[in-house]
Amino acid sequence: MSSPAPVPEGGRLRAEAVVRRIGERTVLDGVTLDPRPGETVGLLGPNGSGKSTLLRILAGVLGPTAGTVTLDGDPLPRVGRRAVARRVAVVQQNSHTQTEMTVRDVVALGRIPHRRAWAPATADDRRAVDTALGRTGLAGRAEQPWHTLSGGERQRVQIARALAQEPSELLLDEPTNHLDIQYQLDLLELAVSLPVTTVIALHDLNLAAMYCDRLLVLRDGRAVAEGTPGQVLTPELIGEVYGVRAEVTFDGDRPAIRFLRRRDTPL
């Protein structure tokens, strides 16, 4: 117990060489992710490359087979589930419920890690919910039933719920899947405008290039590239990881990707 205290890594969530195996299969193979406070990190990679697994391990809902995830230098299991949930909020790919809830009810779920057993919601809880509703432009729809919302609106409510957790880190797993393009842009504008460190798994390379400060590209569970969108999104890397040809042009320092038709189509 008298060993020297570990050197703090700075106030942040950090994954160090995490490995996740399911039976014989290695889903994640020694990935390190260390977002700087306040930045938006995009996770890219084909389906099954390990993006979701990495996010779940970062959130602490899944344990790594090897490696560690630390919050302010402490391993997540030592921090404890509730304490982690007060710092790290998650928005899943899509959210379903059979329960009939209002928008406010859903957003108030974000206060659960802050609340004690038996005690009713406090003034702090109500203020956090109102702030989250306001910030996501949902203040006027607080009493609307969840089931009447569109897919894009539901994701917006989930982001409001995550904000009500008052996190320092926000993890989003392909939050724009199946949304109309207008909602995709709205949602990402909202996500990057928040004063938190954001890690976001994305499908769309152009959206990643537009909104992320840094990218981490996964393939078969391994990190194959990391850096700014301009450094990472090269025709070579896109060809190697996704197996398609693309042209990359620059709009300022942000790359824009145009996919090309197959040169020699079979048949």
Next chain:
Amino acid sequence: MRGARPTLLLAGGLAALVLSVSVTVTIGPASITPAGVWTSLGARLGVGESPLTPIQDGIVWDLRMPRTLIAAVCGAGLALCGAVMQSLLRNPLADPFVLGVSSGASTGAVAVIVLGWGAGVVSLSAGAFLGALLSFGMVMLLSHSLGGSMDRVVLSGVAAMQLFSALTSFTVLLSADAETTQGVLFWLLGSFSNVGWADVLLCGAVLLVVLGVCLAHTTTLDAFAFGEEAAASLGVRVARARVLLLTATALLTAALVSSVGAVGFVGLILPHATRILTGAMHARLLPVAALIGAVFLVWVDTLARTALDPQEIPVGVVTSLVGVPAFIAVLYRSRRQT
């Protein structure tokens, strides 16, 4: 959307419960007034003198009062179990009856009666609890190995219900005489006749403990609305919460089944009815559902024992007659939402 204020609902529910109990104990062949009941309660507590004859006093305090109270406890307990199971399993069709917990409890209790392993209230309840845990364990194991999705849970519940009903019938056939068989069959349909104060005290005590446990976990239950992973990311220790709350509901189901048999559908319908008043958040839902369940079953039992007087209808028959249409309505609603 969220209806009346929670304190108002609670106060109203409590008042309705007290009123229902004091009115329904006066209903029956022997005519007694509510005022008479209250005055005789006072006399029993040492204030004033009872206006009731010794026979009336016996009817009220040895027959009707324990029966009315067990109906209230049973209604409250089943509504509570149903609400908790529906949330934890994210399944609007979950209740102790549908998931086979009641059947397992019946088998355990019948085994204790028929095989003659002592027949006190406590040994009955212990047998029922073992049976309930066994069938519930089987449902969880089976559904988990089938992939754990919620329709698998219900299908596994159906399998457990069939298996344990068969085991119950088999046990009865194998070793009971005609009279025991008839008694057991009547009790299997759910009946509040033949309950005494020991049942009321045992079930009441278990209800209070389990209600306390559930009320201490209302936000945990709320967290399950979007699934287990969402609950985990809200700081809930999912496995621990599930085991604790499901074991608590199995215990309560077992105590109720060993006293009154398997009363179906109350646990399924009343939580849905209550959500219309309170919304789905558990701090409001659970206490109000328990009160509404209590009032509901007190009146259903009164109907069951008076409608065909002097013939008595098993209360489970009445709840099923009301419950099946409501079950179908819930099915239709959940189909619309997905």
